[in-house]
Each structure stands twice: as structure tokens, then as C-alpha cells.
Amino acid sequence: MIIQTINLTKRYGQLVALNNLHLNIEEGDCFGYIGPNGAGKTTTIRILATLLQPTWGEARVCGHVVGYESRKIRPLIGYVPDFFGAYEDMCVQEYLEFFAAAYDLHGHKRTQIVGDVLELTDLTYKRDALVDSLSRGMKQRLSIARVLLHDPKLLLLDEPASGLDPRARIEIRELLKELHRMGKTILISSHILPELADLCTSIGILEQGELVFQGSVREAVRRAQLGTVVHVVTPDDQARALDVLGRLPPVHSAVVRDGAVVLTLKSDSTDFGFIAEAMLANRLRILEIKAEEVNLETAFMRLTQGVVQ
Secondary structure: OOEEEEEEEEEEOOEEEEEEEEEEEOOOOEEEEEOOOOOOHHHHHHHHOOOOOOOEEEEEEOOEEOOOOHHHHHHHEEEEOOOOOOOOOOEHHHHHHHHHHHOOOOHHHHHHHHHHHHHHOOOHHHOOOEHHHOOHHHHHHHHHHHHHOOOOOEEEEEOOOOOOOHHHHHHHHHHHHHHHHOOOEEEEEOOOHHHHHHHOOEEEEEEOOEEEEEEOHHHHHHHHOOOOEEEEEOOOOHHHHHHHHHOOOOEEEEEEEOOEEEEEEOOOOOOOHHHHHHHHHOOOOOOEEEEOOOOHHHHHHHHOOOOOO
16 A cells, blocks of 8 residues: 555645545556535645655654654655746756755766656756746646656655646646556546546545545446436427326436436436437427436536535
């Protein structure tokens, strides 16, 4: 287990940022950490990065206890906060060499490693550019390049795609996929749920400092599934279609919404022939019969209550 928390709690006066958090992340996972602003995601990541002490409970990173063995943890992690740091008057290469020296990398080895991370993050052509001249997307890639210098086992990324344009988000996502293929364990918090669904092997959903779900994206979607929901579009009288379809034995409920008759079936099924048969038997034309897709965004909305602290 590369990350394990037991009853992890963080209080700021009367405010409970984390409440008895039990989180388990296996080595090699790409773990998506989801929750509204104020849910406790950044607090969790800062504790794991040894920048905050918990009020009580325990957090272990690579088997070492945060607070007691923080010096052993820091060489094993790479932490990218949700904002870019200082040193913007340096050029890109100087910036990376500065941090490489802080990790006690010198001479030819330092030059080689800086060159390697520039190539990996596709910043080689910007090596002589001032950090301050970079776009936000390039600064985020530079932040990731910085934390790769010492070859950490675990990457802690706090909203790395926040504020990026679509192209920059795609570039960051592809970079993270490559790092995962290289064997890095990644914990990433983000509000961009479709990208997490494409990237992550497992997720955790946090609300009011409490973990309301942990598991695979598929399991989250399954938990949020409220039976099969089917949208039926007809150019004919929707009220009559609603009456006809609502009486069918397999239908639990029927409403008109967004220009369609929306049916919730009593059991999971992909055979909607009975719907077509009923429509045709009642001389109702069909434009579309489509099952409602339940994705990670839908699962998040159904598994949380929308409460913020």
C-alpha cells in the first residue's frame, strides 16, 4: 500500500476539514480525488506531502508515517500544487538545474536528467525561455518536470489542469498517461471529471471531509445507476405517448422531460423492443429510443449531496 490513512482528521478551530478519513491507494494506481471546493482534497494532499500535520489519526506514505518519518517520505514523492511557485525570472533550464541541485544532483548527471525531463514534458524547445514568459499550460508541464528530477515513486497533483485551455489539458492528460505507463503512482485531484474517467484506474469521492466512495470508475457508475432510463422521442402527441408507455408492465415511472418521454424501467435491460411495439400499436411515430448514459459526472452528482463547508 503506497498511501494509507487511518482516522485521518484535520481541524481548523471549529471547522473540520477532514473527518476520520480512511484512504487506501495501491502502488501503480492512478487515483482520481474528486470533491467540491472545500471538501478537503487539498488538505489531504498537503498532509500526504508532509506540509501539514493532522489533528489526529495517521497517514502513511510508502510505509512511512507522516510527521514521524517525513524526511524519509519527501525523497519518494513529487508534489505539484494548484498554483505555480516563484523563481519566474529564471530561464527554464536554470529553474530545473536549481531544483536538481537541491536534490544533490551535480555535473553530467544533472545535465542528463534535466535534458531527459525537458524531453519527457516536451519543453526542450523552451529551455532558454524565461519562466515568466510561459503560458499557464507550459508552467504546469514545467511544474511536473520539476518534481520528476529525483524520480519519485508517488506524484501528488492538486488540480493540475485547472484554468488550462482544451489543448493544454489534453497535453497534461497525455503526459500523465505516459508517467503512469512508466510505473508512477499518481494521486490527482480535479474538477474535470470526464478526463479523470479516461485517466484513472480508481477514484475517491470526498464530501465535507468524508470519503463517500472509493473504487473503480465502473463501480461508481454502477452504484449511481438507478435502473435503466430510456429516452423516447416522438413527433406526435407526447401526452398520449406518456400515457401509453407509462402503462407498460416493465416501466416503473414515466415523465416528459427535455422534449422526450423519459422511462425508468423496473430492471436493467437493453432490449427496448416492447417500447417500439407499443408505440407502433398506438400509431405513434418514433424518432429515437435511447438509453440514458450514466458517466462519472452523473455518478458524482448522485453519490454526493452538494453540501460544502
